[in-house]
Amino acid sequence: MITTTLHPGKDGAGVVRRTVLPGGLRVVTESMPTVRSVAVGMWVGIGSRDEAPEHTGASHFLEHLLFKGTPTRDALEISAAIEGIGGEINAFTAKEYTCYYARVLDEDLPLAVDVLADVITSSLITAEDVEAERGVILEEIAMHDDDPSDVVHEQFSAALYGDTPVGRPILGTVDSIKALSRDRIAEYYRRYYLPSHTVVAVAGNVDHERVVELVATAYERAGALGGDEQPIEPRLGGAEVPYLSGVTVLDRATEQANLVLGTAALSRNDDRRFALGVLNAVFGGGMSSRLFQEIREKRGLAYSAYSYTSAYSDTGQFGIYVGCLPPKIDEVLKVARAELAQLIAHGITEEEIVLGKGQMRGGLVLGLEDTGSRMSRLGKSELVHEKLMSVDEVLGRIEAVTLEEIQTVGRDILTRPMTLAVVGPYGDRDFSSALE
Amino acid sequence: MITTTLHPGKDGAGVVRRTVLPGGLRVVTESMPTVRSVAVGMWVGIGSRDEAPEHTGASHFLEHLLFKGTPTRDALEISAAIEGIGGEINAFTAKEYTCYYARVLDEDLPLAVDVLADVITSSLITAEDVEAERGVILEEIAMHDDDPSDVVHEQFSAALYGDTPVGRPILGTVDSIKALSRDRIAEYYRRYYLPSHTVVAVAGNVDHERVVELVATAYERAGALGGDEQPIEPRLGGAEVPYLSGVTVLDRATEQANLVLGTAALSRNDDRRFALGVLNAVFGGGMSSRLFQEIREKRGLAYSAYSYTSAYSDTGQFGIYVGCLPPKIDEVLKVARAELAQLIAHGITEEEIVLGKGQMRGGLVLGLEDTGSRMSRLGKSELVHEKLMSVDEVLGRIEAVTLEEIQTVGRDILTRPMTLAVVGPYGDRDFSSALE
Numbered sequence: 001m002i003t004t005t006l007h008p009g010k011d012g013a014g015v016v017r018r019t020v021l022p023g024g025l026r027v028v029t030e031s032m033p034t035v036r037s038v039a040v041g042m043w044v045g046i047g048s049r050d051e052a053p054e055h056t057g058a059s060h061f062l063e064h065l066l067f068k069g070t071p072t073r074d075a076l077e078i079s080a081a082i083e084g085i086g087g088e089i090n091a092f093t094a095k096e097y098t099c100y101y102a103r104v105l106d107e108d109l110p111l112a113v114d115v116l117a118d119v120i121t122s123s124l125i126t127a128e129d130v131e132a133e134r135g136v137i138l139e140e141i142a143m144h145d146d147d148p149s150d151v152v153h154e155q156f157s158a159a160l161y162g163d164t165p166v167g168r169p170i171l172g173t174v175d176s177i178k179a180l181s182r183d184r185i186a187e188y189y190r191r192y193y194l195p196s197h198t199v200v201a202v203a204g205n206v207d208h209e210r211v212v213e214l215v216a217t218a219y220e221r222a223g224a225l226g227g228d229e230q231p232i233e234p235r236l237g238g239a240e241v242p243y244l245s246g247v248t249v250l251d252r253a254t255e256q257a258n259l260v261l262g263t264a265a266l267s268r269n270d271d272r273r274f275a276l277g278v279l280n281a282v283f284g285g286g287m288s289s290r291l292f293q294e295i296r297e298k299r300g301l302a303y304s305a306y307s308y309t310s311a312y313s314d315t316g317q318f319g320i321y322v323g324c325l326p327p328k329i330d331e332v333l334k335v336a337r338a339e340l341a342q343l344i345a346h347g348i349t350e351e352e353i354v355l356g357k358g359q360m361r362g363g364l365v366l367g368l369e370d371t372g373s374r375m376s377r378l379g380k381s382e383l384v385h386e387k388l389m390s391v392d393e394v395l396g397r398i399e400a401v402t403l404e405e406i407q408t409v410g411r412d413i414l415t416r417p418m419t420l421a422v423v424g425p426y427g428d429r430d431f432s433s434a435l436e
Numbered sequence: 437m438i439t440t441t442l443h444p445g446k447d448g449a450g451v452v453r454r455t456v457l458p459g460g461l462r463v464v465t466e467s468m469p470t471v472r473s474v475a476v477g478m479w480v481g482i483g484s485r486d487e488a489p490e491h492t493g494a495s496h497f498l499e500h501l502l503f504k505g506t507p508t509r510d511a512l513e514i515s516a517a518i519e520g521i522g523g524e525i526n527a528f529t530a531k532e533y534t535c536y537y538a539r540v541l542d543e544d545l546p547l548a549v550d551v552l553a554d555v556i557t558s559s560l561i562t563a564e565d566v567e568a569e570r571g572v573i574l575e576e577i578a579m580h581d582d583d584p585s586d587v588v589h590e591q592f593s594a595a596l597y598g599d600t601p602v603g604r605p606i607l608g609t610v611d612s613i614k615a616l617s618r619d620r621i622a623e624y625y626r627r628y629y630l631p632s633h634t635v636v637a638v639a640g641n642v643d644h645e646r647v648v649e650l651v652a653t654a655y656e657r658a659g660a661l662g663g664d665e666q667p668i669e670p671r672l673g674g675a676e677v678p679y680l681s682g683v684t685v686l687d688r689a690t691e692q693a694n695l696v697l698g699t700a701a702l703s704r705n706d707d708r709r710f711a712l713g714v715l716n717a718v719f720g721g722g723m724s725s726r727l728f729q730e731i732r733e734k735r736g737l738a739y740s741a742y743s744y745t746s747a748y749s750d751t752g753q754f755g756i757y758v759g760c761l762p763p764k765i766d767e768v769l770k771v772a773r774a775e776l777a778q779l780i781a782h783g784i785t786e787e788e789i790v791l792g793k794g795q796m797r798g799g800l801v802l803g804l805e806d807t808g809s810r811m812s813r814l815g816k817s818e819l820v821h822e823k824l825m826s827v828d829e830v831l832g833r834i835e836a837v838t839l840e841e842i843q844t845v846g847r848d849i850l851t852r853p854m855t856l857a858v859v860g861p862y863g864d865r866d867f868s869s870a871l872e
Binding site for chain 2: 067143147255285286288293358359
């Protein structure tokens with residue numbers, strides 16, 4: 001058992017410590033002495049990207065099943081244990097990891113650790129539960145399908161990456177969910193839900209040694225502690241993932257058209273991500289951004305108009321989203337493309353870089369005031385980053401970004417072949433000229 | 437200028453102070469010495485309920501226009517001022533109040549107060565801005581119309597209250613928005629956006645006197661401070677609003693059916709609200725609730741299934757929401773109605789009341805850890821509650837709820853005539869038997 005201090009913090013706050021337990025189970029904590037809540041996350045380094053094509057949706061299906069029962073708790077007892085003390089418990093599945101988390105008052109930390117460790121180590125995954133939950137997941141897919149802004153983002157990813165692990169939907173498809181067998185999911189659970197694949201991240205008014213003790217006790221009770229395995233390496237990614245370009249239109253009788261226009265961008269550990277972050281803030285990050293000002297403030301063409309970046313281990317996305325009444329789409333596309341061209345040609349101004357950096361800086365500091373986001377930073381960092389940067393380090397990297405770096409990364413990313421995804425009442429209208 | 441201490445707090449935390457400035461402008465602050473962010477809200481005691489039928493949507497239209505410009509700042513300068521320092525600025529319109537807010541680092545408090553006071557006191561509301569923003573609001577209406585879970589809630593309120601101020605949509609309708617004139621909106625602004633109607637609520641690491649000084653300076657600069665007006669009385673409501681019952685079905689080609697089944701419930705200051713809160717927690721408040729267990733866990737009939745309460749000055753709602761594949765709706769309604777009947781007949785158990793109270797207690801404490809929710813509590817309390825209860829007082833009221841009170845309030849509310857709203861691909865199917 002090796003404990004290291006990743007960050008010394010200041011006056012007892014922001015101290016980050018990490019311990020590796022036998023079997024490769026990692027415990028990382030951050031002290032926040034002035035809060036009463038504590039956030040506990042158990043992060044498993046496996047996600048929808050790790051699924052074979054015929055098992056699309058298995059990670060997320062499994063995530064649901066973990067709340068159905070263990071030898072000592074049924075579904076009601078799992079949720080009631082945490083909700084009865086006023087806490088929340090939930091989980092989410094991403095492409096590269098899956099996270100189970102709870103937020104409770106600090107005095108309830110032992111219970112939260114016990115419940116989460118129980119579901120992670122000792123899920124029963126009965127055939128009966130698989131059948132009931134299959135229905136729930138088909139409902140979840142239908143629910144997302146009724147939200148055109150969800151649909152267009154999914155459609156964009158699918159068009160950008162094609163039928164590949166990173167392009168396929170996290171929830172799976174109706175067909176893949178109907179076909180997944182109990183045995184297949186249980187095998188997936190046994191193979192991947194190991195201490196070596198798991199990070200327990202905790203943020204709040206906590207003592208590291210005490211957390212380690214609670215986690216060790218819970219895992220020991222489940223017979224899940226021990227062995228020589230080392231923690232799996234963070235998922236840093238290899239060669240860049242290839243991407244496609246083109247237009248994809250889904251004909252839907254919606255009131256608004258929804259569109260995403262974008263391309264592949266930077267992977268998660270790319271050094272240029274800070275420059276791209278400032279660029280994105282200025283281009284479409286908020287109400288003061290170019291996109292919002294041109295599309296909404298000046299022309300009243302949309303309610304929601306923004307750009308975004310997202311990142312995985314070996315690729316990322318830069319995209320523009322707009323929702324607008326169907327007849328306005330041509331003007332929206334024209335304005336968006338003109339803004340892209342303007343940025344490629346001239347970069348951003350001295351004034352804008354100050355604005356963009358301020359936006360990123362403040363968003364970071366304000367965004368880390370609650371235990372949940374601090375906990376997430378710890379968990380993700382262990383699984384998918386080279387190392388945990390301190391907040392000051394991140395602030396320094398943002399501050400160091402230059403106008404030239406922004407222009408360079410803008411020219412690299414924004415001149416790439418683009419993909420356009422559209423959902424709206426357009427029949428078989430041809431949008432290919434929108435990319436010319 | 438009179439300053440009172442509403443709550444003494446403990447060790448400098450949770451001190452709530454209130455000052456009334458000339459003209460009836462109220463400033464209420466709560467100290468949270470251990471956080472770095474500060475939340476500032478300017479609450480105006482006017483909302484969609486105060487609109488004449490032909491001006492439906494005026495409050496919300498006005499809320500949008502306030503971000504368009506003042507004599508000293510255009511739309512870009514308003515948003516850039518706050519976003520450039522990493523803060524957020526936004527607003528929302530409710531039926532009984534409208535709130536403009538910002539969240540910034542504590543050192544940026546003066547700027548946040550200045551920008552918010554500027555838009556509240558000195559908005560230009562130009563004809564050009566009204567036209568551009570009309571387009572944005574029509575987009576917002578279309579966006580909500582594309583979300584069936586939004587639609588069904590709106591439809592439920594409209595069916596429950598009919599064509600009355602509380603039943604009409606906050607956003608207005610396409611027709612009412614197209615018809616609203618610049619003069620009408622500007623008159624609405626002049627009549628209601630007065631210091632006497634406004635509460636400035638601030639929570640964070642702040643000093644009350646300093647906040648009062650900042651607010652007074654900003655209002656003085658705008659020439660908006662002074663006069664003999666007293667603060668408007670809180671909106672406590674009069675006679676209970678009448679309500680309707682029946683079935684309303686909107687035929688839509690959605691993947692999921694969406695339904696709300698419910699009735700009128702308690703107004704905001706009703707003493708029985710704590711009992712109804714515990715009842716709601718147990719009945720449909722979380723994953724451990726009866727509704728979730730019966731509909732989702734046991735039968736896999738839905739992804740989302742919950743009950744809720746909402747409250748206004750003179751009425752409230754209790755409702756059940758479920759989204760499910762269209763063929764499942766009969767079974768869902770059957771289960772939901774059986775659970776209602778069970779609750780009316782037998783109330784809840786000793787075990788469940790502990791669970792329900794724990795859920796409310798923890799939700800309250802965990803929910804008040806951020807500056808934004810503390811600030812909201814202050815602002816709302818001034819405008820719509822008799823007095824600001826301390827958190828301990830609220831906790832005490834929850835703790836005091838008895839099984840008998842829950843059964844009594846359950847029998848009162850749940851036996852009322854019910855309204856059912858359905859959105860789904862049902863053509864002209866008759867659902868009236870669902871209420872028999």
